[in-house]
Amino acid sequence: xxxxxxxxxxxxxxxxxxxxxxxxxxxxxxxxxxxxxxxxxxxxxxxxxxxxxxxxxxxxxxxxxxxxxxxxxxxxxxxxxxxxxxxxxxxxxxxxxxxxxxxxxxxxxxxxxxxxxxxxxxxxxxxxxxxxxxxxxxxxxxxxxxxxxxxxxxxxxxxxxxxxxxxxxxxxxxxxxxxxxxxxxxxxxxxxxxxxxxxxxxxxxxxxxxxxxxxxxxxxxxxxxxxxxxxxxxxxxxxxxxxxxxxxxxxxxxxxxxxxxxxxxxxxxxxxxxxxxxxxxxxxxxxxxxxxxxxxxxxxxxxxxxxxxxxxxxxxxxxxxxxxxxxxxxxxxxxxxxxxxxxxxxxxxxxxxxxxxxxxxxxxxxxxxxxxxxxxxxxxxxxxxxxxxxxxxxxxxxxxxxxxxxxxxxxxxxxxxxxxxxxxxxxxxxxxxxxxxxxxxxxxxxxxxxxxxxxx
Ligand code: TYD
Ligand code: MG
Numbered sequence: 001x002x003x004x005x006x007x008x009x010x011x012x013x014x015x016x017x018x019x020x021x022x023x024x025x026x027x028x029x030x031x032x033x034x035x036x037x038x039x040x041x042x043x044x045x046x047x048x049x050x051x052x053x054x055x056x057x058x059x060x061x062x063x064x065x066x067x068x069x070x071x072x073x074x075x076x077x078x079x080x081x082x083x084x085x086x087x088x089x090x091x092x093x094x095x096x097x098x099x100x101x102x103x104x105x106x107x108x109x110x111x112x113x114x115x116x117x118x119x120x121x122x123x124x125x126x127x128x129x130x131x132x133x134x135x136x137x138x139x140x141x142x143x144x145x146x147x148x149x150x151x152x153x154x155x156x157x158x159x160x161x162x163x164x165x166x167x168x169x170x171x172x173x174x175x176x177x178x179x180x181x182x183x184x185x186x187x188x189x190x191x192x193x194x195x196x197x198x199x200x201x202x203x204x205x206x207x208x209x210x211x212x213x214x215x216x217x218x219x220x221x222x223x224x225x226x227x228x229x230x231x232x233x234x235x236x237x238x239x240x241x242x243x244x245x246x247x248x249x250x251x252x253x254x255x256x257x258x259x260x261x262x263x264x265x266x267x268x269x270x271x272x273x274x275x276x277x278x279x280x281x282x283x284x285x286x287x288x289x290x291x292x293x294x295x296x297x298x299x300x301x302x303x304x305x306x307x308x309x310x311x312x313x314x315x316x317x318x319x320x321x322x323x324x325x326x327x328x329x330x331x332x333x334x335x336x337x338x339x340x341x342x343x344x345x346x347x348x349x350x351x352x353x354x355x356x357x358x359x360x361x362x363x364x365x366x367x368x369x370x371x372x373x374x375x376x377x378x379x380x381x382x383x384x385x386x387x388x389x390x391x392x393x394x395x396x397x398x399x400x401x402x403x404x405x406x407x408x409x410x411x412x413x414x415x416x417x418x419x420x421x422x423x424x425x426x427x428x429x430x431x432x433x434x435x436x437x438x439x440x441x442x443x444x445x446x447x448x449x450x451x452x453x454x455x456x
């Protein structure tokens with residue numbers, strides 16, 4: 001009999017009996033690939049229909065009879081990870097940990113496995129040999145006598161081993177290397193990823209063991225394959241950062257057990273990832289002398305206030321077309337800021353090269369950084385230094401107005417804690433009214449006001 005094949009969109013997991021060029025579900029082009037599915041086995045629609053589900057007696061219970069003992073969580077040594085997860089690992093949860101290749105996923109997970117001394121951990125690797133993992137462990141310099149390594153890619157063997165060892169935490173590196181004997185398609189294909197995740201989900205829910213799945217993400221930001229898992233798993237963690245910079249950000253994009261606003265920061269060192277508890281202190285360059293083109297922004301990453309240094313360099317264009325470049329900031333938004341400065345405020349920047357840089361290789365999406373960037377650009381253009389004790393928090397609108405930003409009190413408190421003397425904010429930002437701040441708050445309406453105050 002001819003084996004049955006189905007076409008799957010590698011981006012969103014939609015399926016089709018024949019090849020199509022454009023996915024009707026996610027509108028991506030050329031993402032369909034043919035995959036083999038076995039004849040009698042769960043089509044991906046009911047990939048969850050694993051036989052172990054049928055074994056159980058299914059009972060429905062009234063919600064009010066369910067005990068309300070607050071869930072126990074496994075506390076972690078790693079405070080950043082613990083906070084991002086919403087206060088520890090929930091037993092029986094399935095966590096997807098995504099990131100680009102080489103960003104440090106295996107390092108963070110091995111560190112987690114080794115840091116938790118009292119915890120029995122099963123670390124399953126389908127990518128590296130036991131020797132390679134040992135070398136990494138030596139590099140990290142931690143030891144956990146209860147950490148078991150398994151180099152295996154078949155889910156059947158992994159689940160059997162897990163039932164035998166009975167660990168308290170399972171880490172899978174990575175979901176793309178696993179295969180389920182129930183499916184005939186190749187490891188890494190959408191149907192395999194779904195099936196393997198469904199089987200591990202069963203394991204997690206039935207045995208109450210939390211499972212972390214490492215998943216590789218492609219350059220364009222979509223988790224290749226694992227994107228189709230986002231709705232199955234309880235929590236989606238994302239590890240980001242510039243590979244050539246030392247800082248790494250840990251975010252959650254989905255969390256059934258906590259907020260998705262938390263952010264963790266790590267520094268990649270020769271001996272593994274170090275938690276960064278005081279981000280502001282490293283994101284502001286300590287320098288002896290002040291230079292023009294530098295302004296400090298009071299930003300918020302998730303719920304965490306951070307003061308970040310922004311740098312601009314404005315110089316006369318050497319060639320006909322002025323160059324614009326931005327690191328860590330949206331280039332189109334930079335063009336918008338320059339257009340506002342040119343049209344509304346009369347600064348001649350059209351013939352200048354403008355280069356922007358956000359310290360630490362961070363990517364900042366918080367619009368409150370606008371005001372600091374504008375000031376850095378003006379400072380470089382005018383070649384006037386902005387004092388190191390001044391910081392900014394405001395969004396810049398199309399008419400050059402300074403707009404209010406969220407959680408202004410938190411930003412002010414952080415700036416004050418770090419010893420800043422003045423903060424520029426929008427006049428329209430409502431403050432709670434208490435007046436005991438040591439830092440001087442300077443409300444502004446337009447860019448011209450700021451210019452007059454700083455350079456006037
Ligand atoms: P890795 O965890 O293998 O990345 P991933 O699993 O996401 O693909 O880490 C890759 C990089 O981290 C590698 O280029 C080397 C660097 N690294 C350090 O700088 N210090 C360390 O202690 C370790 C273990 C890795
Ligand atoms: Mg890896």
